[in-house]
Amino acid sequence: MNRRSFLKNTALGGSAAAATSLAAPAYAQGNRTLTMVTTWGRGLAGVHDAAQYCADAITEMSDGALTVDLKAAGELVGAFEVFDAVSAGQADMYHGVDYYFLGQHPALSFFSQVPFGMNFQEYSNWFYHDGGRELADELYPIFGLKPFPAGNTGPQSGGWFKSEINSPDDFQGLKFRMPGQGGQVLGKLGASVQNLPGSEVYQALSSGAIDGTEWIGPWADEKAGFQEITKIYYTAGFHEPGPNLNLTLNLDVYEELTPAQQSIISNAAQAVNIWSMSQFMANNSAALQRLQSGGVTILEFPDSVWDAFGAAAEEVTKEPMGDELYKKCYDSYMESLRSSAAWGSRSEGEFTAQRNRIVGI
Template identity: 35%
Template sequence: MKRREFLKSAALGAVAGGAVAAPAIAQSAPEIRWRLSSAFPKSLDTIYGAADVFAKFVSEATDGKFVVQPFAAGEIVGTFQTADAIGNGTVEMGHTAGYYYVGKDPTFALGAAVPFGLNSRQQNAWLYHGGGNEIVNEFMAKQNIYALPGGNTGTQMGGWFRKEVKTVADLQGLKMRIAGIAGQVMAKLGAVPQQVAGGDIYPALERGTIDAAEWIGPYDDEKLGFNKVAPFYYYPGWWEGGLTLHFYINKGKWESLPKSYQAIVQAAAMAANVDMLAKYDARNPAALRRLVGAGAQLRPYPNEIMEAALKATNEVYADISAKNADFKKGIDSLRAFRGEEYLWFQVAEYTYDSFMIRNRTKG
């Protein structure tokens, strides 16, 4: 074969080879556009911001081929409609707190937070390495949803009250904005739980429609201005020892993603999970100082209320478990894991933290 003919044949072969390879590459990295409906307003940059962290990670990891566009609560659907919108395919995914949907099924709360449950580190340990994610997604599959942990607030504060509460009797008839199974516990203690979206809490407190409200902690609570309408700031939020937010994804959409994109989504959710907790831990101290400086009156929950709440919580768990096998499976796993975790935490973690807290002013 002459040299010119050889080169021509080689070039044609290369073109043909390229024509075969290009579609294979395109199929493994398709262009995808998803909408993400957040359950939170954009003004809360830390909790809403997890959606931005997630979307940025996914876009950069795929060279812009997989784009997720976040929308704030109310822009597509409201806070309490997010799970339904994902399950029925109105949107491809969302970012929310599972306990917002306990009215559909109390099992939703298990992946998020339950009264006297796990702290943030224990929650991550249970979800990632204690069987929690498997239990959560076994249930979520029935909702046509796949769930990934996507943020943690740490232990939350116990809420803002217009009047001081010193005994369980002070809770009688008290109208309190409180989410999840904690509302059922508060009802057992005589309070009247209210479901109010984050952006609507301030006006409800200001008008006296509610007497108390819990949200997250100092950084977000300061942004929402609760100290201006309710002076007493209680702690701890015994119903949220370590709230996990989740990225909910329509199950069909999740299963249709290439494996490489699924891996990127999982990594992006983990990044958002770590980032949120770090932000809250970094920002809450200064915010708490500012709130107290502005007149907020810090109060620990009286032991009488804590003990009564724990007793009521155990009764609520027994009642739900007797009627709901999914919930029973999850809460039994979580409580067993909690017992083992505190066996360990009390040895090193608690001892170290207690010593350092007592001596924090010594340098």
């Protein structure tokens, strides 16, 4: 049981809660610098941009009362150390994607991405209006954290390979970089899955430490330079149709802020959410054309591979169902996904297909 739950469930905690409800909260006074650590190397296209946009927005919206000092991966703590650093109070907040931290709790997948899961709009529906935020506020306080959606890459590409993937058997023994439950799916297909921070992927692919990698999409991948190493690129992936990035604060730090400052944090995160998604989507098409003109072979996985992805994904997403909170998140997430997708396929999905047919896209 975590510290907060213990206090709430003891007589002393109940008395303390009753006493504090009668007194004004003790908010920190004066200007304050908040340290943000990230899972991103400085300059990584899109994802570091989102962290910087969020840091700048908080500083500007608070008129300097809150100044966010951004530390990229490795500048204060490593990319995979930010969760623990903020939980322990070593830093005030982090910007990152939480499938890096499934070892802390498997339900973090629902607040980052699950295979064959939600796109950006579907995730926003769930989080803001269909129970997701309430579940986040049940999960993250276990670790002394408070999360806010703060960026999205849109649908991610299938990845870069040294040779073509013609059947599920081609994943046997393949050294491939893919984090989260997506990586667990490839593990089911026999791949040797590597979980590397973004800033280390180019070197690993170049040196042969890995045979292939997914990263984000055409624009960010082009900026990373993967086309200099291999020319085989699969544009549609199963693993991240709309991965959510989070701005996550130490909960004690968040509760020390004034209501106005808390509102600034929330609204800055929402602003970067749409800004980030738009940045990726505005740049991907032109980048894909440049990659193709530069000799990259653009491919899609055959149906047999998609079927294998689907079967393995069902196993992976259901394996942690023995955890009560994971199951609660799963049930809520899937109910919301089915509802959003049912309407979306009949409205936007049909419209998009007809529009593209009529205007010749």
